Amino acid sequence: MLRLASLIADMLQKIFDQILHHHNxxxxxxxxxxxxxxxxxxxxxxxxxxERLSYSADSALDTLPSTLDTRSSLQFLPIIERELRVxxxxxxxxxxxxxxxxxxxxxxxxxFFTGRSWLGPGEVGSNIFDTLVIFAFIFSLLxxxxxxxxxxxxxxxxxxxGLLFLTSLxxxxxxxxxxxxxxxxxVLVLTGALPLVAMPFLLGGVDLTQFGRAALTxxxxxxxxxxxxxxxxxxxxxxxxxxxxxxLFLLFVTLGIPLFANDVFQLESGSVQSTLFQMMSPVHAxxxxxxxxxxxxxxxxxxxxxVGLQSLAWGCIGVACWRTSRxxxxxxxxxxxxxxxARLAILRxxxxxxxxxxxxxEHRPLAWLETRAILEPFLLWGxxxxxxxxxxxxxxxxxxxxxxxxxVFLWPLYAHYVLCLWIAIQSPRRLADDKQxxxxxxxxxxxxxPSNIVRGCMRGxxxxxxxxxxxxxxxxxxxxxxxxxxxxxxxFDVQEIVEFLLCGLVVIPVQTYSFARLGLYQxxxxxxxxxxxxxLLAKIGLLPWALFITIMLGLFWFSQAVPFPRWFGEGFIFGxxxxxxxxxxxxxxxxxxxxxxxxxxxxAAQIIKPPWWKxxxxxxxxxxxxxx
Numbered sequence: 246m247l248r249l250a251s252l253i254a255d256m257l258q259k260i261f262d263q264i265l266h267h268h269n270x271x272x273x274x275x276x277x278x279x280x281x282x283x284x285x286x287x288x289x290x291x292x293x294x295x296e297r298l299s300y301s302a303d304s305a306l307d308t309l310p311s312t313l314d315t316r317s318s319l320q321f322l323p324i325i326e327r328e329l330r331v332x333x334x335x336x337x338x339x340x341x342x343x344x345x346x347x348x349x350x351x352x353x354x355x356x357f358f359t360g361r362s363w364l365g366p367g368e369v370g371s372n373i374f375d376t377l378v379i380f381a382f383i384f385s386l387l388x389x390x391x392x393x394x395x396x397x398x399x400x401x402x403x404x405x406x407g408l409l410f411l412t413s414l415x416x417x418x419x420x421x422x423x424x425x426x427x428x429x430x431x432v433l434v435l436t437g438a439l440p441l442v443a444m445p446f447l448l449g450g451v452d453l454t455q456f457g458r459a460a461l462t463x464x465x466x467x468x469x470x471x472x473x474x475x476x477x478x479x480x481x482x483x484x485x486x487x488x489x490x491x492x493l494f495l496l497f498v499t500l501g502i503p504l505f506a507n508d509v510f511q512l513e514s515g516s517v518q519s520t521l522f523q524m525m526s527p528v529h530a531x532x533x534x535x536x537x538x539x540x541x542x543x544x545x546x547x548x549x550x551x552v553g554l555q556s557l558a559w560g561c562i563g564v565a566c567w568r569t570s571r572x573x574x575x576x577x578x579x580x581x582x583x584x585x586x587a588r589l590a591i592l593r594x595x596x597x598x599x600x601x602x603x604x605x606x607e608h609r610p611l612a613w614l615e616t617r618a619i620l621e622p623f624l625l626w627g628x629x630x631x632x633x634x635x636x637x638x639x640x641x642x643x644x645x646x647x648x649x650x651x652x653v654f655l656w657p658l659y660a661h662y663v664l665c666l667w668i669a670i671q672s673p674r675r676l677a678d679d680k681q682x683x684x685x686x687x688x689x690x691x692x693x694x695p696s697n698i699v700r701g702c703m704r705g706x707x708x709x710x711x712x713x714x715x716x717x718x719x720x721x722x723x724x725x726x727x728x729x730x731x732x733x734x735x736x737f738d739v740q741e742i743v744e745f746l747l748c749g750l751v752v753i754p755v756q757t758y759s760f761a762r763l764g765l766y767q768x769x770x771x772x773x774x775x776x777x778x779x780x781l782l783a784k785i786g787l788l789p790w791a792l793f794i795t796i797m798l799g800l801f802w803f804s805q806a807v808p809f810p811r812w813f814g815e816g817f818i819f820g821x822x823x824x825x826x827x828x829x830x831x832x833x834x835x836x837x838x839x840x841x842x843x844x845x846x847x848x849a850a851q852i853i854k855p856p857w858w859k860x861x862x863x864x865x866x867x868x869x870x871x872x873x
Contacts (some may be wrong), residue, residue, distance in 0.1 A: 329426065338430055345384075345434045349441040352380055355798060370448030375535065377442045378459050382531055385435065385467035386495065389474030392427040394491045395484040395775060396475060397569060402482055406572070416570035420475060420562060428471045435467065455538065458547065462534050465551055466527045469558040470495065476561035479568040484775050485670050492666060498557070500659075502526040508639065520546050524553025593619060610693070611701025615675060616708055625667070625713055632660070633720060640727065648724045654745060657721040661753050664717065665760045665786065668710055672764025673777035675702055680772050685849050695845035699765060706761045714757055718749050744819050752826050759785050759830035766837035769848045784833055789826045796821060 356376040360369050397420070400406040409419055439460060445451045477490040502523055506512045512519035523529035530550035536542035596602060596619070606613040639647045648656075679685035688698065725745060763785060767777035797818065840848065 329429070341430065342434050342437055345438055346441070349377065349380070349438045352377060353441055353444060359798065359801065368450060370445035370450035371538075373448065374442065374445040374451045374455070374459075377445075378463070378531075378534075381435065381438065381442065381463050382466060382527070385463050386470055386499065386527060388428065388431045388467045389470030389472070389495065390488055390491050391779075392431055393424060393471045393474035394478055394488045396423045396427045397478040397565070397572075398482050398484055398487050401572060402484075406569070410570075416566045420479070420565045420569055424471060424475050424562070427475070428467070431467065431471075432464075435463065458534060458537065461551065462530055465554040465558075466530065469498075469527065469554050469561075472558035472561040472565075473498075476565045476568075479565040479572060482572075485674060485778070488775065488778070489667070489670050496663070498526055499528050503528055509635075515542065515546070520549055524549050525557045526550075527554065530554060589619060593617065609697075609701045609704055611675075611698055612704040612708070613701075615702055615705025621671075622709060625709075629713060629716060629720075636720065636724065645731065648728055650728070653721075653724050653728045654741070656724070657717070657745075657749060657753070660717045660721075661714075661757070662786070664710065664714060665757060666782070668706065668757065668760040669764060669778050669781045669786070670774075671709075672706055672761050673768025673771070673774045673781065675705075675768065676765055677768035677772055677774040677777055680769065680849060689846060689849060696842070699841050699845070702765055703761065706764075710757070710761065714754070718753065721749060740816065744816075747819075747823060752823055755827060755830050756785065759834050763833050763837045766841055769845070770840070785830060789829045792829065793822050793825045796825065 353373060356373045357369065360372045397406070400409070406419075410416075442459065443456055446453075446456070473494055474487075474491045477494065478487045481487050481490070503526055506519055506522050507514075510522070512522060530547075530553075533542045533547050533550055537544070537547060597606075597617075602613065605616075636648070676685065679688065689695070725742070729742070760781065764777065764781050767781050768774060771777040771780065
């Protein structure tokens with residue numbers, strides 16, 4: 246399977262080499278034509294080799310645009326060639342494909358050995374196919390935040406975007422070149438993993454048409470995610486802001502649009518209105534793809550969803566091209582923007598003159614600096630007010646059916662992970678940016694101790710996010726109260742209420758605190774806020790779920806040889822989930838606290854170390870070799 250993936254990658258590389266070869270031939274042909282026959286009306290060459298001016302200005306105007314159009318149609322290819330040469334020198338480009346294929350093979354083996362015990366031969370292939378498609382869908386949806394969310398904004402911060410426009414490149418050449426380069430590695434990874442999706446052919450239950458539709462859907466979802474990432478990367482110059490906006494917009498189009506269609510507008514599932522309203526939602530497209538097998542959906546709905554994904558993606562690319570052509574210019578601010586900034590400055594001065602702000606400046610200057618932002622608290626509380634208004638509106642309209650079981654038990658987790666994502670973006674920001682700019686070393690030269698810096702940053706984070714977390718839990722408790730009133734005359738499961746309270750009062754506060762506390766250490770250790778954010782999400786957000794799923798699969802396989810005891814049930818599974826989350830969070834927090842107390846100054850002045858395998862390789866290269 247790895248050999249097949251490498252063959253596909255080599256085939257795509259050869260195709261791209263042929264395109265570059267034809268492009269170079271075209272440029273050489275254009276250059277030779279300009280030297281020999283040249284452009285009438287500019288410069289011509291006689292057989293003796295002496296240049297002379299041509300006076301045919303009309304013919305020059307007729308010939309010049311065609312030549313320029315021929316050369317400008319492929320001007321984004323040199324950008325792709327340059328970026329590909331840079332990526333080819335990085336070892337992660339090749340390791341990423343191997344890790345993806347190994348992970349896909351592991352998922353394939355788990356799905357096969359898990360489903361063969363109670364499913365038939367044809368159903369096993371269908372189950373494996375659905376599992377692989379779901380994991381590939383998640384991977385495609387995260388392609389934009391992982392690759393293109395910082396490709397244009399990084400050029401803005403480094404000041405190199407304007408240099409690109411000093412050449413004959415246009416905004417569409419820059420955007421398409423960056424999009425192609427950033428997405429090529431992800432596309433090759435997905436292409437190499439597609440043979441794994443085709444493995445269920447050998448088991449039956451899946452035909453070639455289903456495989457083709459699945460591949461088309463996954464590539465459209467990936468294209469949409471990449472387009473959204475480059476769109477928000479062109480709208481802002483901050484990598485953190487671009488990443489946050491990309492994730493929020495993806496969350497809205499993925500889950501928000503179906504929520505409005507089903508709960509707010511109550512559109513009938515499968516109707517024309519519902520299909521057109523959700524045509525830009527990736528989840529809706531995946532739902533139609535899964536329903537085509539049972540023939541509960543029709544082909545026109547599938548193609549409508551594909552057109553909707555493509556339309557939204559090309560709209561985002563158009564916005565990125567329009568914004569990139571103007572973002573590098575330092576134009577004068579409009580009167581409205583100047584007035585808005587002046588009013589925000591006046592509001593900030595009034596807040597800073599308050600008594601509690603002056604007291605905070607005297608005792609916790611880092612907390613005072615961390616809480617100076619005005620727009621972010623308004624945005625967070627604005628989202629919470631909108632959510633509360635939506636809850637009240639739905640409860641007043643359907644008091645006997647709202648909130649239902651799914652909203653009561655799943656909404657706290659959605660709100661919790663959105664808040665944790667926001668904390669993961671903001672918590673490493675202060676120490677990482679100050680370390681990168683050198684301001685942290687100057688700060689350590691003052692009388693402030695490292696413990697005071699950590700406490701100040703931590704207090705600033707808690708003052709911003711702790712009240713919002715408490716308000717979200719209060720809203721969830723009110724939803725649980727109304728749900729218990731609805732179920733008062735029916736069978737009421739007390740165990741669900743206990744599990745809900747343990748999750749809301751134990752796991753959610755501990756994990757939220759872990760994101761904030763460990764984010765300070767990751768920002769100090771990494772020196773780059775985006776890298777620290779990704780590592781923080783992997784350690785606190787993804788690792789507990791991966792360990793929990795691994796433990797459950799191990800227990801399931803062990804149960805095939807030894808029967809389960811009586812105490813193994815839903816309560817035991819929920820206890821394992823709580824235990825894994827608490828152990829992982831508390832372990833990483835203890836490790837981060839130890840480094841923040843013992844090695845704060847060392848980490849502040851430390852250059853980022855390469856990974857252990859690179860250090861070992863460099864050590865082997867530097868060791869003297871004995872010549873026998």
